[in-house]
Amino acid sequence: ELIPYIFGIQTLAERIKQMFNLTEVIIVPGDSQDDYLAKRDLGRAAARFLKRNLYLGCTVAVTGGSTLAEMVTAFGDGINARDVLVVPARGGLGEEMEQQAGVIAARIAGAIGAQYRLLHIPDNLEESTVEILKNDVHIKTVVQAIKNSDILLHGIGSAMEMANRRGLASEEIDYLQEKRAIGEALRYYFDKKGKIVYEVPGIGLEFPDLQNIGIIAAVAGGKNKADAIKAVLSHQHESVLITDEGAARKIIEEN
Numbered sequence: 001e002l003i004p005y006i007f008g009i010q011t012l013a014e015r016i017k018q019m020f021n022l023t024e025v026i027i028v029p030g031d032s033q034d035d036y037l038a039k040r041d042l043g044r045a046a047a048r049f050l051k052r053n054l055y056l057g058c059t060v061a062v063t064g065g066s067t068l069a070e071m072v073t074a075f076g077d078g079i080n081a082r083d084v085l086v087v088p089a090r091g092g093l094g095e096e097m098e099q100q101a102g103v104i105a106a107r108i109a110g111a112i113g114a115q116y117r118l119l120h121i122p123d124n125l126e127e128s129t130v131e132i133l134k135n136d137v138h139i140k141t142v143v144q145a146i147k148n149s150d151i152l153l154h155g156i157g158s159a160m161e162m163a164n165r166r167g168l169a170s171e172e173i174d175y176l177q178e179k180r181a182i183g184e185a186l187r188y189y190f191d192k193k194g195k196i197v198y199e200v201p202g203i204g205l206e207f208p209d210l211q212n213i214g215i216i217a218a219v220a221g222g223k224n225k226a227d228a229i230k231a232v233l234s235h236q237h238e239s240v241l242i243t244d245e246g247a248a249r250k251i252i253e254e255n
């Protein structure tokens with residue numbers, strides 16, 4: 001379909017907003033699938049969004065990933081958000097260091113002069129280990145802070161890509177395929193309709209907690225992620241999408 005190409009970015013944003021019942025859609029030009037600068041712009045847009053929404057005493061939770069990692073250097077000088085707390089949304093040391101949620105949380109806190117708390121917990125733990133860790137007092141206090149977040153910024157990935165990146169077992173991958181998982185966010189896997197079909201046990205934010213978070217913004221772009229973004233947004237828990245033109249056009253095109 002060619003018609004969508006005559007739409008400007010504003011019109012695209014408006015259509016996506018209506019499609020998924022969002023309060024705000026921000027679209028940066030370009031396509032971060034093949035243009036690194038577009039991904040950098042996504043990070044900038046997310047940083048601007050966060051600056052605009054910060055308030056005294058608020059807690060901000062962030063996930064990991066290469067997209068969120070672009071926020072770290074995008075804040076500029078002169079912000080002193082001393083009363084803000086930044087936390088990782090879920091524990092996880094499995095990713096490359098620069099892309100770990102904890103590292104990103106600490107670096108964002110550094111950039112805006114905020115406080116941070118970390119969860120030093122590896123990914124892919126056995127469920128029994130997760131249960132034991134959840135009862136540790138130190139972990140409990142951090143988890144409580146995470147669950148009380150006011151703003152959540154999270155990435156979205158294609159289900160199979162994230163399953164491989166996270167080193168899921170081949171039975172788990174088969175299961176995801178059987179359930180037709182398309183998108184992933186916060187270690188939850190979603191099918192086309194936005195139904196959660198699988199969850200990797202972890203420590204930190206869980207789906208029921210999202211109800212109490214005032215602002216939930218997904219930050220993801222690239223036309224390769226369009227289906228994943230649609231799958232995750234169809235679950236209807238986000239209020240904001242920060243994306244790029246490549247993903248946005250594909251989302252509209254296929255509708």
Ligand code: BG6
Binds near residue numbers: 066067154156185
């Ligand atoms: C992860 C998030 O760290 O980043 C995932 O926890 C998300 O939920 C992923 O899917 C996206 O990664 P990237 O590198 O594509 O931004």
